[in-house]
Amino acid sequence: MLGLLYAVVGGGIRAGTPILYATLGEVIAERAGIVNLGVEGAILAGACAGFITTAHTQNPWLGIAAAALAGGAASLVHAFMVVTLRANQIASGLALMFLCLGVTSFVGRPYVAVKINAVPQLAIPGLSDIPVVGGLFFQHDALVYGAYLLAPLIWIVLTFTKWGLALRAVGERPDVAFAAGLSPAAIQYAAVVAGGILAGLAGAHLSLAYARSWVEGMSNGRGFIAVALVIFATWHPLRSVVGALVFGAVFALQLQIQARGVALSPYFLDMTPYLLTLAGLLLWGRTRRYAMPEALKSVFEGVT
Amino acid sequence: MVALARVIDSRVLVQLRLLGMAGLAFVVVGAFLVLFGKNPLLAYAEIFRGALGTSYGASEVIVRAIPLMLCAVATALPARMGLVNVGPEGQLHAGALAVTWGALTFGALPRPVFLPALVALGLLGGAIGAFVPALLRVKVGVNETISTLLLNYVIVLLVEHMVRGPWKDPMSFNWPYTPEFPDAARLSTYWGTRIHAGLWFALAAILLFYFTLRFTRWGYELRVIGDNPEAAGRAGIPIGRYTLLAMSIGGALAGLAGMAEICAIQGRLRPGISTGFGYTGFLVSWLALHHPLGIVVMAILLGVLSVGGDSIQISLGLPYATVNIITSLIFFIVLGSRFRRRATA
Numbered sequence: 001m002l003g004l005l006y007a008v009v010g011g012g013i014r015a016g017t018p019i020l021y022a023t024l025g026e027v028i029a030e031r032a033g034i035v036n037l038g039v040e041g042a043i044l045a046g047a048c049a050g051f052i053t054t055a056h057t058q059n060p061w062l063g064i065a066a067a068a069l070a071g072g073a074a075s076l077v078h079a080f081m082v083v084t085l086r087a088n089q090i091a092s093g094l095a096l097m098f099l100c101l102g103v104t105s106f107v108g109r110p111y112v113a114v115k116i117n118a119v120p121q122l123a124i125p126g127l128s129d130i131p132v133v134g135g136l137f138f139q140h141d142a143l144v145y146g147a148y149l150l151a152p153l154i155w156i157v158l159t160f161t162k163w164g165l166a167l168r169a170v171g172e173r174p175d176v177a178f179a180a181g182l183s184p185a186a187i188q189y190a191a192v193v194a195g196g197i198l199a200g201l202a203g204a205h206l207s208l209a210y211a212r213s214w215v216e217g218m219s220n221g222r223g224f225i226a227v228a229l230v231i232f233a234t235w236h237p238l239r240s241v242v243g244a245l246v247f248g249a250v251f252a253l254q255l256q257i258q259a260r261g262v263a264l265s266p267y268f269l270d271m272t273p274y275l276l277t278l279a280g281l282l283l284w285g286r287t288r289r290y291a292m293p294e295a296l297k298s299v300f301e302g303v304t
Numbered sequence: 305m306v307a308l309a310r311v312i313d314s315r316v317l318v319q320l321r322l323l324g325m326a327g328l329a330f331v332v333v334g335a336f337l338v339l340f341g342k343n344p345l346l347a348y349a350e351i352f353r354g355a356l357g358t359s360y361g362a363s364e365v366i367v368r369a370i371p372l373m374l375c376a377v378a379t380a381l382p383a384r385m386g387l388v389n390v391g392p393e394g395q396l397h398a399g400a401l402a403v404t405w406g407a408l409t410f411g412a413l414p415r416p417v418f419l420p421a422l423v424a425l426g427l428l429g430g431a432i433g434a435f436v437p438a439l440l441r442v443k444v445g446v447n448e449t450i451s452t453l454l455l456n457y458v459i460v461l462l463v464e465h466m467v468r469g470p471w472k473d474p475m476s477f478n479w480p481y482t483p484e485f486p487d488a489a490r491l492s493t494y495w496g497t498r499i500h501a502g503l504w505f506a507l508a509a510i511l512l513f514y515f516t517l518r519f520t521r522w523g524y525e526l527r528v529i530g531d532n533p534e535a536a537g538r539a540g541i542p543i544g545r546y547t548l549l550a551m552s553i554g555g556a557l558a559g560l561a562g563m564a565e566i567c568a569i570q571g572r573l574r575p576g577i578s579t580g581f582g583y584t585g586f587l588v589s590w591l592a593l594h595h596p597l598g599i600v601v602m603a604i605l606l607g608v609l610s611v612g613g614d615s616i617q618i619s620l621g622l623p624y625a626t627v628n629i630i631t632s633l634i635f636f637i638v639l640g641s642r643f644r645r646r647a648t649a
Contacts, residue, residue, distance in 0.1 A: 037449065077636070081636065081639060081640055085639075085640040087639040087640050088639065090388050090449050091388070091590060091635075091639050092636075092639055094388075094390060094449075094586075095632055095635040095636050095639055098583070098587070098628065098631070098632035098635065099629065099632040099633065099635075099636065101625075101628065101632075102625045102626075102628035102629035102631075102632055103625075103629055105623065105625040105628070106340075106623045106625040106626060106629060107340075109623050109625075220457075221453070221454065221457050224450060224453045224454060225454075227450060228450055228454070265465050265469060267461045267462070267464045267465035267468070267469075268461075268465060270461050271457070271458050271461045271462070274454045274455075274457045274458050275458060277454055278440075278446075278451060278454050278455070278458075281440065281444070281446040281447075281450065281451065282440060282444055282446065285440070285444045285445050285446040285447075286444050286445045289445065300447050
């Protein structure tokens with residue numbers, strides 16, 4: 001039992017990492033008033049670009065950089081569509097998902113069974129020697145620490161800096177922000193691309209650390225789960241950590257149950273993250289609305 | 305002249321111009337293929353040769369256009385009132401689940417009773433699959449795009465569970481599929497091809513969609529909601545009821561596509577009954593600006609790309625994903641074009 005708990009907590013932190021990156025990225029974009037369902041695609045772009053780069057250079061750090069770049073570039077397309085061309089945000093995000101799914105399955109096909117140098121484990125000196133706690137929290141790869149450090153950093157930037165204030169202003173009332181001398185378009189571009197970079201890192205963790213392989217469509221709806229998590233987290237970076245950990249634990253528990261040969265259909269287990277997300281939307285979809293950036297209301301609720 | 309002008313109304317013109325712009329997608333993908341050392345002209349020639357060069361290819365285009373048309377209407381109907389149903393893929397599978405239950409349970413019914421019952425089950429299954437997200441939207445304000453996307457995963461996994469577990473054919477040597485349906489449960493096919501009676505369902509759905517929107521009060525109110533939900537609400541149009549109805553009817557049609565796939569093409573339920581028909585149907589609807597005639601045209605066009613995609617895979621070793629890239633680029637072009645906003649805004 002203790003072993004199971006250990007595996008679920010440790011595994012949850014790991015499995016929660018890509019979800020946390022994607023959720024944080026979506027928080028940034030949505031606080032600036034742009035919904036990006038294309039995160040699902042940006043994760044794939046990151047996972048694929050990161051994997052291919054690592055396969056050729058055997059250097060996972062270059063892979064991570066390529067993943068961030070690919071995620072940012074993919075989201076730039078979305079920013080162009082919705083900010084410059086004023087296309088429907090939901091539809092453009094879905095278009096981006098389809099495009100990335102197509103391109104990555106084309107480009108990634110020769111790499112399906114390739115082996116790579118995974119992102120190395122990085123034990124924090126001193127802290128990792130603490131019994132139990134050390135193993136759970138301080139023996140992960142660098143991307144894991146990065147995600148959990150980024151969350152407070154993003155919170156600080158959004159809450160206490162001029163940039164964060166400008167970004168939030170644009171997400172609430174773009175017209176007022178414009179009147180105050182800000183450039184809503186530039187800020188929204190920056191926010192969507194920053195969100196895409198984080199989604200790319202989510203992909204990097206999936207292909208370079210978590211699965212250590214490339215599989216077509218390997219994000220498996222994590223981007224959509226992230227979009228829903230942003231709502232549960234009331235568009236707040238720190239609460240995103242809680243959500244990501246819960247979902248990470250679900251993924252980890254799923255693996256544990258399967259590994260322990262419990263007689264439960266693996267397909268039912270695979271459903272749990274999606275059902276849990278739906279249950280969360282059911283419970284909190286309405287009550288969390290108070291925290292929704294004003295500019296998003298027309299996107300999410302075209303019809304009431 | 306007036307009549308002619310009405311025929312070439314703005315929507316039709318918009319469609320034609322968009323079709324021209326779609327050519328841009330082929331240029332971009334062509335450049336992409338060159339980058340990977342492939343000859344794009346050869347690939348495009350093979351796509352159209354494979355899909356339209358033989359009577360078999362052409363018949364397969366129709367076979368694929370059938371579920372695409374049904375799934376496109378499943379997206380288009382709610383879309384005309386401003387809802388984004390990305391769930392035809394799940395609703396297709398939900399219909400297939402209901403039909404399979406019926407086919408395995410009432411195996412001994414005569415065909416004139418059996419087939420209509422299975423059609424009804426397909427409609428019902430798909431309708432339930434779409435009613436759930438519609439209800440979540442109306443009662444709890446859950447965005448239907450996210451809920452339908454999530455439900456797609458859930459329903460497809462449920463199919464996987466059923467065909468590998470409770471419904472697995474004991475004679476299948478561990479292959480994941482159900483026993484074959486009895487003959488009385490099979491839809492007719494025609495002209496020695498795989499073109500099947502689902503074609504009539506699809507065309508009926510398109511006609512019904514057209515006439516309802518154009519000539520009934522129901523269709524009028526639906527469009528009013530799509531144009532201006534606030535005005536519609538103030539005018540007393542029950543938006544919640546329309547949401548439930550439009551989504552459920554749409555889902556029912558996607559479920560019918562599932563019924564046709566298993567009762568005509570496969571003869572049993574197994575994973576992969578749909579090669580993304582639901583998602584491609586969603587794209588068909590958006591490329592057609594949710595317009596019935598456009599849906600027919602786009603379903604055939606994407607049917608051509610789909611059959612051609614198989615063909616370049618076999619004869620040129622190019623990934624099927626090539627045609628998915630073309631399709632999604634066309635989607636981007638449609639979304640970004642000014643014509644679209646003038647036509648539907």
